[in-house]
Amino acid sequence: IYGLRRDVRHDELKLHVQPKIDLAVHRVCGAEALVRWDHPVLGWLPPNEFIPFAEQSGNITLITTWALSTAVRECRLWLEEGLRIPVSVNLSSRDLQDERLPVFVTELLRDHDLSPDFLTLEITEQALVRDFARATSVLQCLRNLGVRISIDDFGTGYSSLAQLRNLPVDELKIDRSFVLQLPESRPDAAIVRASVDLAHDLGLEVVAEGVENLACMRWLMELGCERAQGFLFSRPMATENFVAWVRQFSSAQFELST
Numbered sequence: 001i002y003g004l005r006r007d008v009r010h011d012e013l014k015l016h017v018q019p020k021i022d023l024a025v026h027r028v029c030g031a032e033a034l035v036r037w038d039h040p041v042l043g044w045l046p047p048n049e050f051i052p053f054a055e056q057s058g059n060i061t062l063i064t065t066w067a068l069s070t071a072v073r074e075c076r077l078w079l080e081e082g083l084r085i086p087v088s089v090n091l092s093s094r095d096l097q098d099e100r101l102p103v104f105v106t107e108l109l110r111d112h113d114l115s116p117d118f119l120t121l122e123i124t125e126q127a128l129v130r131d132f133a134r135a136t137s138v139l140q141c142l143r144n145l146g147v148r149i150s151i152d153d154f155g156t157g158y159s160s161l162a163q164l165r166n167l168p169v170d171e172l173k174i175d176r177s178f179v180l181q182l183p184e185s186r187p188d189a190a191i192v193r194a195s196v197d198l199a200h201d202l203g204l205e206v207v208a209e210g211v212e213n214l215a216c217m218r219w220l221m222e223l224g225c226e227r228a229q230g231f232l233f234s235r236p237m238a239t240e241n242f243v244a245w246v247r248q249f250s251s252a253q254f255e256l257s258t
């Protein structure tokens with residue numbers, strides 16, 4: 001595979017989106033943008049197979065700016081279809097070292113006439129390990145724009161709870177490795193319960209990712225976890241299918257309430 005290593009070109013990228021569901025009102029409350037690469041030889045590659053490489057080669061800025069532009073454009077199109085659905089974009093640790101990022105985001109939102117609260121930026125705890133001072137200053141700039149900040153894969157990183165308390169964040173996403181085995185796994189249940197309580201006590205919204213079945217969803221609802229994302233609702237889909245999917249989800253009597 002490494003013989004085929006080369007940099008990604010933006011015309012080879014494709015954006016997929018996966019809905020986030022508000023469990024209490026059974027409504028689509030967001031969509032996460034997830035990038036895929038149509039490699040000329042290897043075919044479709046998932047992000048875990050090229051993002052780490054792009055981070056090393058310095059190519060990640062191209063991917064991030066492309067993902068941000070495409071996601072913001074989609075979000076604007078959804079609004080024009082009458083759907084008020086915020087979009088989430090993943091940042092890598094390199095992005096948080098780049099002081100030009102807040103400028104790029106400002107101009108992007110202005111160009112698309114999109115209110116900043118329609119954009120959430122997902123960062124992992126790992127992203128803060130590298131040059132913590134610079135990363136938190138870039139993060140603070142982004143938050144000052146009115147963009148929402150989410151901690152992704154929560155529970156898998158090294159950030160201390162003391163750090164979390166001081167970070168400018170709005171949302172916490174519980175890593176799917178703790179969610180997939182719910183409600184059967186007792187250790188996972190304990191971790192998720194503690195994370196949801198912590199998030200609420202800190203005034204953060206919580207999203208559980210990796211919700212694959214109804215039993216898991218019901219358990220989360222009883223716990224007071226208000227948002228969920230996972231294959232139960234939908235796998236990530238091509239952006240061109242999203243609006244139709246949302247309309248169908250809203251009209252279907254999905255067995256959520258039972």
Ligand code: C2E
Nearest residue numbers: 034035046047048067090091092210211212229230231236
């Ligand atoms: P993530 O941000 O934690 O994204 C969620 C991942 O969980 C996605 O994998 C999604 O397909 C998967 N997932 C969602 N629901 C379920 C479920 O019910 N069960 C299971 N087993 N998996 C589920 P994906 O699309 O392969 O993305 C993997 C990671 O790649 C993402 O994890 C994110 O960290 C990174 N990534 C994706 N797009 C970008 C991007 O544009 N920029 C950067 N820097 N990273 C990205």
Ligand code: MG
Nearest residue numbers: 032090122152
């Ligand atoms: Mg994410």
Ligand code: MG
Nearest residue numbers: 152153175209
């Ligand atoms: Mg995650």
